[in-house]
Amino acid sequence: MFNLIETEKICRIQDPLNWTIEKSELFLNACSEMADFHQKHCPEICELYKKHSFVPSSLKNTSSDKKTLSQFYSKSNINSFFNSPIENLISKIPHVGVTAMKYYLLNSLPESDAVLKLTSSGTRGQKTRIWFDEKSLARVQAMLEELWRQEGLISKKSTNYMMMVYDPEEAKDLGIAFTLRNQQRFAPADETFFAIKKGKNDSWEFDIQKAHAKLRSYIDIGKPVRILGITSFIYELVEELEKTGGIHLPSDSYMLTGGGWKAADDKKVPRDYFRQKASKALGIPVENIRDGYGMAEHSSPYIECAKHHFHVPVYNRIYIRNPITMAMLPPGETGLIELITPFNAIMPNLSVLSTDMGFIESEPCPCGWNSPTFVIAGRGGVSKHKGCALTAAEIVRRKV
Numbered sequence: 001m002f003n004l005i006e007t008e009k010i011c012r013i014q015d016p017l018n019w020t021i022e023k024s025e026l027f028l029n030a031c032s033e034m035a036d037f038h039q040k041h042c043p044e045i046c047e048l049y050k051k052h053s054f055v056p057s058s059l060k061n062t063s064s065d066k067k068t069l070s071q072f073y074s075k076s077n078i079n080s081f082f083n084s085p086i087e088n089l090i091s092k093i094p095h096v097g098v099t100a101m102k103y104y105l106l107n108s109l110p111e112s113d114a115v116l117k118l119t120s121s122g123t124r125g126q127k128t129r130i131w132f133d134e135k136s137l138a139r140v141q142a143m144l145e146e147l148w149r150q151e152g153l154i155s156k157k158s159t160n161y162m163m164m165v166y167d168p169e170e171a172k173d174l175g176i177a178f179t180l181r182n183q184q185r186f187a188p189a190d191e192t193f194f195a196i197k198k199g200k201n202d203s204w205e206f207d208i209q210k211a212h213a214k215l216r217s218y219i220d221i222g223k224p225v226r227i228l229g230i231t232s233f234i235y236e237l238v239e240e241l242e243k244t245g246g247i248h249l250p251s252d253s254y255m256l257t258g259g260g261w262k263a264a265d266d267k268k269v270p271r272d273y274f275r276q277k278a279s280k281a282l283g284i285p286v287e288n289i290r291d292g293y294g295m296a297e298h299s300s301p302y303i304e305c306a307k308h309h310f311h312v313p314v315y316n317r318i319y320i321r322n323p324i325t326m327a328m329l330p331p332g333e334t335g336l337i338e339l340i341t342p343f344n345a346i347m348p349n350l351s352v353l354s355t356d357m358g359f360i361e362s363e364p365c366p367c368g369w370n371s372p373t374f375v376i377a378g379r380g381g382v383s384k385h386k387g388c389a390l391t392a393a394e395i396v397r398r399k400v
Helices: 005-011 021-041 043-051 066-073 085-090 134-150 175-186 208-221 231-242 271-282 382-388
Strands: 114-119 129-133 159-166 189-198 204-206 225-230 254-258 289-293 317-321 335-340 351-360 373-379
Touching (some): 021 085, 134 175, 159 231, 175 225, 231 271
Parallel strands (some): 254 289
16 A cells, blocks of 8 residues: 555645645655656656656755745745746646647556546547546545635525536536536435436537526525526526526535537637626526636536635645746746646546646735635647647557
């Protein structure tokens, strides 16, 4: 058996939206521990690290002067976060490209250790397969729970759920269906309605009229409602509600969107406009309408705060890379998003280079958490960035 002591600690850290020197040092140690594990157990990662002359033990903090380090964790200077010795070390971890993960299954533990297997939605083509071993799954669940706790999203009130996502009984291993169903554990479910089910010819169908009727029936019950699901489907429901003057759900109801617009980019509207429109149609306070960001290949959670900014929890890192040179860009500059989290032992997704474009915000968030915030600016062209990914040659052409 193996023990990932530092990894266990960082994944169960309290108040992850408040960064401290101690928490960042723990994150650095966990990255070193996880990188060492994958190097020893995944031949492809071992070759990748050799190619980049990366040694996991190099992730050691070179500055023991707390007074010197403290200047980098000033609440008023986001730029300083990314200039600290700790961040400079973490940023050297070689990344695996998300495009490669859609075609190649890399693992550091045998398949028999997988207790959960999920796939991405694959709306733009090839699907990604993601595995979790028992301890890794427990770690990511702990990360999610602490994040929701700090954001005040955990409730003991019996809640009705409008799930604008694929019915997990029919979707089986689809990641987004599992993720949104999993979020029901943060408020006890009284009744759950899934709006997207298999219809004729085994194709997915969104019955907007049934969803509309079910949502109206929840009003008479008087319990809080949580609307969870894919943004494009929720937007259709909001427009349907507007035709009849809207409704007014209990004030402690929430809307939590995820999965983006999928293949419905033609319907996409600005986020502020979406929130105002949804708030008016449903009677939910704007601060209770939150968006989530994530991807199967990374699996770590991000959720908007009450001021609608995406924070980077201390058990994660997000760096912005120049698409051509791969140099790390400073706050305010747009590039490819790299995501780092040391939780998954069975799959070497410690550092993942996405095809999403974004930037780190230059100013601190008014909500009060001192962690950096980021903005998703769009999706980069996959074909343009294959050179940034872990290519077939780099992973010894092992296709599963």
